[in-house]
Amino acid sequence: MKVLSVNSGHNSSIAYCDNGEIKIAIETERLNKIKYSEEPFEALRTMLNQTNHIDCLGLAGMSKNQLPHLHETYIRSLRKGAFESFLTYDSGLMHHKMHASTAFYNSGFDKALIIVSDGMGSEFYFNTKEDVVYYGREHTSTYIMSYPANIKCVNKKVSFPYKNNFNPLCDNHINISNHISEGEAFSVFSVHCGFGVLDAGKIMGLSSYGKPDDNIPPIYVDGKINNELFVIKNNSLHTIEINVNKYPYLKTTDFQILANFAYALQTKTQEHICNYIASMVSKQGISKVCLTGGYFLNCVTNAYIRKNLPDIELYVEPISSDSGTSIGTSKFIHHTKTKDMTIRPQTSIYYGLIYDYTLEQIKSKLDIQEKIIKTTAKEVANIISNNNIVLLYQGRSENGPRALGNRSLLYNPIDPNGKDKVNMIKQREKFRPFAGTVLQEKAKDWFEMLDMKESPFMMYALNVKKDKIKLIPAITHVDNTCRIQTVTSEQNKHFYNLISEFKKITGVPILFNTSLNLAGDPMAETIDDVLKILRNTKIEYLYLPEFNSLITK
Numbered sequence: 001m002k003v004l005s006v007n008s009g010h011n012s013s014i015a016y017c018d019n020g021e022i023k024i025a026i027e028t029e030r031l032n033k034i035k036y037s038e039e040p041f042e043a044l045r046t047m048l049n050q051t052n053h054i055d056c057l058g059l060a061g062m063s064k065n066q067l068p069h070l071h072e073t074y075i076r077s078l079r080k081g082a083f084e085s086f087l088t089y090d091s092g093l094m095h096h097k098m099h100a101s102t103a104f105y106n107s108g109f110d111k112a113l114i115i116v117s118d119g120m121g122s123e124f125y126f127n128t129k130e131d132v133v134y135y136g137r138e139h140t141s142t143y144i145m146s147y148p149a150n151i152k153c154v155n156k157k158v159s160f161p162y163k164n165n166f167n168p169l170c171d172n173h174i175n176i177s178n179h180i181s182e183g184e185a186f187s188v189f190s191v192h193c194g195f196g197v198l199d200a201g202k203i204m205g206l207s208s209y210g211k212p213d214d215n216i217p218p219i220y221v222d223g224k225i226n227n228e229l230f231v232i233k234n235n236s237l238h239t240i241e242i243n244v245n246k247y248p249y250l251k252t253t254d255f256q257i258l259a260n261f262a263y264a265l266q267t268k269t270q271e272h273i274c275n276y277i278a279s280m281v282s283k284q285g286i287s288k289v290c291l292t293g294g295y296f297l298n299c300v301t302n303a304y305i306r307k308n309l310p311d312i313e314l315y316v317e318p319i320s321s322d323s324g325t326s327i328g329t330s331k332f333i334h335h336t337k338t339k340d341m342t343i344r345p346q347t348s349i350y351y352g353l354i355y356d357y358t359l360e361q362i363k364s365k366l367d368i369q370e371k372i373i374k375t376t377a378k379e380v381a382n383i384i385s386n387n388n389i390v391l392l393y394q395g396r397s398e399n400g401p402r403a404l405g406n407r408s409l410l411y412n413p414i415d416p417n418g419k420d421k422v423n424m425i426k427q428r429e430k431f432r433p434f435a436g437t438v439l440q441e442k443a444k445d446w447f448e449m450l451d452m453k454e455s456p457f458m459m460y461a462l463n464v465k466k467d468k469i470k471l472i473p474a475i476t477h478v479d480n481t482c483r484i485q486t487v488t489s490e491q492n493k494h495f496y497n498l499i500s501e502f503k504k505i506t507g508v509p510i511l512f513n514t515s516l517n518l519a520g521d522p523m524a525e526t527i528d529d530v531l532k533i534l535r536n537t538k539i540e541y542l543y544l545p546e547f548n549s550l551i552t553k
C-alpha cells in the first residue's frame with residue numbers, strides 16, 4: 001500500500017510510505033526555503049515527480065475546522081499532478097496521536113507507552129454546563145500503542161485558556177487546566193529573550209550558563225506551571241507573557257539573569273517531566289517508553305531522563321518536531337488498513353529527495369572562480385585539522401533538525417576558538433554550543449554514555465569525560481557536555497572514513513558537526529543551496545565524497 005501524508009502547520013512536511021516503509025520524507029522548508037514553512041504544496045509538487053501512484057492520502061492537522069478546506073485544496077492540487085488518482089484519504093488524524101505513531105512505529109517496540117509533549121497540539125472543544133462551546137489545546141498526551149494500530153489515550157493534559165470555573169465537560173482521562181505547557185513556557189521565555197517563538201533550543205543552550213538564583217520566581221507551583229509568572233492574556237493561548245509587573249527582576253536584558261531563569265526553567269522542567277514519566281510507567285505497568293513531540297528535542301532533558309530512569313527501555317524519536325507527524329500519519333494509515341504486524345525499527349533518517357547529480361552537472365553549476373579537484377578523505381581531514389571549515393554534501397538529506405553527515409558543516413573540535421569562529425560564520429548567538437560526531441567504537445572513551453552503546457541521531461547531551469574536556473574545547477559546552485552523534489561505517493561510510501582519517505592525524509576520533517545553513521535559514525537541500533552558502537561566506541571548501549572531489553574558491 002502506498003500512502004502519501006501531509007502535515008500542515010509550522011514545520012509542514014510530507015512523507016511517502018510504500019508497504020510500511022518510508023521511502024521519502026521531507027520538510028517543506030528545505031524546498032521552498034521559508035523557515036518553518038506552513039505551506040506544503042512545494043514539497044507536494046516536488047514529491048509527485050518521484051512517486052507515480054498513491055493509494056491513500058493522509059492529512060495530519062491541528063484543527064477540525066481547517067481540515068475540510070485543506071482536503072479540497074489538496075485534492076485539487078493532486079489531481080493536477082501527472083500520476084494516477086488516489087483511492088481514498090484519511091482525515092482527522094490528530095496532532096499528538098500522529099506524533100505518537102511516528103515514535104511507536106520507529107521504536108522497534110511491540111507495545112509501548114508513548115509520551116507526547118509539545119507547545120500545543122490539536123484543538124479540543126468543550127461544552128460547558130451552560131452549553132457554551134470553548135476550546136483548549138492538548139499539550140501532553142500519554143498513549144499505549146500496539147500492533148497493528150491499536151492506540152489508547154490514557155492521559156491527556158489540555159491547556160484551557162479560560163478560568164477553571166467554566167467547568168467544561170470531558171472524559172475522565174483528560175486533565176484540563178488554565179496552565180500552559182512546559183514547551184510553551186520555553187517558547188514564551190524565548191520570545192522574552194528576543195528570540196523566535198520556535199527557538200526553545202536556544203533557551204536550553206543558554207541554561208548551561210545559569211546558576212541557582214533566589215530572585216527567580218518559582219517555575220512550578222503545586223506541580224503546574226506558575227500561571228502568575230506565565231500569564232495568559234485575553235483568554236488566548238497566543239498571547240502569553242512573562243509577568244514583569246509582578247516580577248520586575250525579569251524585566252531585563254542582563255545575560256546572567258536571563259541565563260539564571262533559563263537554568264531554573266530547564267532544571268525544574270526536566271525534573272517535572274521525568275517524574276511524570278515515572279508515574280505513568282508505574283501506573284500503566286509498561287516499561288517500554290517512547291518520547292516524542294517538540295519538547296523532546298531537548299537533549300539535556302533526554303539525558304537527564306535516561307540517567308534517572310535507568311530501568312525503562314527508552315526510545316526518543318529523532319523526528320520529534322511537527323515535521324515528523326507526516327511519517328506517523330503514513331505509517332498509521334498503512335497499519336490500520338493492512339493490519340500489518342511487521343515491526344520496522346528506524347535505522348536511518350536519510351529520507352530526503354533523490355537527485356542523482358552527475359559530476360558533469362555539478363561542474364556546470366560552478367562559477368568562474370570556483371574549481372573542482374580530485375581529493376581523498378585523508379586530504380580533507382588534513383584541511384580540517386588545519387582549522388578550515390569544510391562543507392560536506394552527499395546522498396539524501398537528513399529528516400529532522402539535526403545534521404548527520406549528509407548535509408553538514410564540519411570543523412576542527414580541537415581549536416579553542418572554534419565555537420566563536422563558527423558561530424560568527426553562521427551568524428549565530430555567541431553562547432550557542434556545537435555538536436560532535438564520534439566513531440561509535442570510540443564514544444565510550446570520550447563521553448559518559450550512560451547505558452547507551454550508540455547515539456546515532458544526536459538526541460542526548462552527554463558529559464565529556466574529565467580527561468578529554470581540554471582536548472575538544474570547540475564542542476565542549478560550558479557545563480562540560482556535548483550533544484553527540486555516534487557513527488558506524490554501515491550508517492554513513494564516507495563520514496566514518498573522514499573521521500577515521502582525522503583521528504589518524506590528530507588522535508581525536510571526533511569532528512565538530514553542525515547543520516549546513518546560516519542562522520535563520522532552512523538546512524541546505526540541493527547542491528545549489530550549498531553552493532550558495534559557499535559563495536555567501538568565507539568558507540572555502542565543499543567536499544563531495546561520492547565523487548572524491550573538493551570544490552574550492
Ligand SMILES: [Fe+2]
Pocket residue numbers: 095099118119120121293294321322
Ligand atoms: Fe507538535
